[in-house]
Amino acid sequence: MTDxxxxxxxxxxxxxxxxxxxxxxxxxxxEDLLDVAYRTxxxxxxxxxxxxxxxxxxxxxxxxxxxxxxxxxxxxxVSPRVLEAPxxxxxxxxxxxxxxxxxxxxxxxxxxxxxxxxxxxxxxEHLSLVPYGTTATYAWVASLAGRPAAVRAVGTxxxxxxxxxxxxxxRVVRSDGTAGRYAGGDAAKHLLLRLEQEQA
Amino acid sequence: MGVRxxxxxxxxxxxxxxxxxxxxxxxxxxxxxxWSETFLAALRAWxxxxxxxxxxAWLVTVAHRKAVDVVRRNARATPVAEPPDRAxxxxxxxxxxxxxxxxxxxxxxxxxxxxxxxxxPYDEVAALLGGSSAAARRAASDGVAALRVALGADAPRPxxxxxxxx
Numbered sequence: 001m002t003d004x005x006x007x008x009x010x011x012x013x014x015x016x017x018x019x020x021x022x023x024x025x026x027x028x029x030x031e032d033l034l035d036v037a038y039r040t041x042x043x044x045x046x047x048x049x050x051x052x053x054x055x056x057x058x059x060x061x062x063x064x065x066x067x068x069x070x071x072x073x074x075x076x077x078v079s080p081r082v083l084e085a086p087x088x089x090x091x092x093x094x095x096x097x098x099x100x101x102x103x104x105x106x107x108x109x110x111x112x113x114x115x116x117x118x119x120x121x122x123x124x125e126h127l128s129l130v131p132y133g134t135t136a137t138y139a140w141v142a143s144l145a146g147r148p149a150a151v152r153a154v155g156t157x158x159x160x161x162x163x164x165x166x167x168x169x170x171r172v173v174r175s176d177g178t179a180g181r182y183a184g185g186d187a188a189k190h191l192l193l194r195l196e197q198e199q200a
Numbered sequence: 201m202g203v204r205x206x207x208x209x210x211x212x213x214x215x216x217x218x219x220x221x222x223x224x225x226x227x228x229x230x231x232x233x234x235w236s237e238t239f240l241a242a243l244r245a246w247x248x249x250x251x252x253x254x255x256x257a258w259l260v261t262v263a264h265r266k267a268v269d270v271v272r273r274n275a276r277a278t279p280v281a282e283p284p285d286r287a288x289x290x291x292x293x294x295x296x297x298x299x300x301x302x303x304x305x306x307x308x309x310x311x312x313x314x315x316x317x318x319x320x321p322y323d324e325v326a327a328l329l330g331g332s333s334a335a336a337r338r339a340a341s342d343g344v345a346a347l348r349v350a351l352g353a354d355a356p357r358p359x360x361x362x363x364x365x366x
Binding site for chain 1: 204205206207208211215216219220223224232235236239240243244246247294297298312316317344347348351353
């Protein structure tokens with residue numbers, strides 16, 4: 001028996017670690033050390049990563065965007081004090097679930113828009129003006145945001161929307177009626193538009 | 201200074217190791233308290249942790265510090281007999297091991313915790329426990345030998361993979 005085998009009894013039960021991590025998240029929040037809390041949740045458009053700062057929901061990332069990359073971006077742009085803390089995101093998770101089952105048309109949670117700056121922020125702040133179940137063109141959103149010529153910049157802002165679903169960039173389509181690209185993938189964009197049209 | 205990775209990765213990667221180190225020198229409940237204090241302190245320091253820090257070794261060192269604090273704190277409190285372990289937290293086989301570790305002399309117990317469970321090299325173990333690196337090696341080795349006897353596992357020792365000792 002090697003030393004390794006001898007000490008192999010020193011296993012740590014998973015449920016103990018889950019409990020300790022929950023306790024750590026609570027203690028961190030109580031001491032203002034939980035700068036970014038996140039969780040993942042299953043959805044019809046793949047597993048979503050949802051993250052929040054004390055100010056509000058800061059990021060929704062599709063699986064195809066890479067959740068690890070999203071967490072690294074948060075660590076760099078907000079703070080490396082990042083913890084998985086599912087209960088801190090209970091409200092937005094429930095609202096997303098209601099949205100996907102057609103029971104919710106708009107989100108009612110505090111948002112932290114710090115990942116979208118300048119004109120990109122102007123654009124994402126106007127996305128909620130596109131009504132549920134409808135679509136608008138990039139040109140229309142550009143006008144709404146006060147820069148009618150900035151159609152391409154609107155496209156970029158939508159593609160880099162830090163809060164997709166919550167701020168509905170999926171409702172913005174090309175002038176020729178085709179859907180245009182989407183951070184969650186073309187199939188996800190079609191699924192969301194179809195879901196909303198069926199409910200509207 | 202580079203940007204640190206999300207703290208959650210350190211918790212997931214090293215949480216089990218830190219708990220084993222704490223558990224080796226403390227009872228089950230106290231070990232959980234020390235684990236929480238370790239990661240809370242680490243979270244506070246995380247953004248300013250120097251680049252190229254060996255995160256696991258650093259966490260094991262913090263954990264040992266916190267565990268020693270817990271022992272001191274409890275020593276100052278009303279002395280009671282060895283607090284009963286909440287065996288419910290441990291698998292039966294694990295409990296045997298933790299009881300055997302708890303029965304080791306102080307230095308052996310800490311050397312086994314830091315080297316065999318925490319993965320610290322002997323010079324770092326010596327820095328934490330005092331004494332020479334050779335003494336730390338001896339304490340860890342004697343501790344493991346005692347554990348073999350206690351656990352009825354003293355089968356012939358296989359040849360050490362690293363060859364002879366310096």
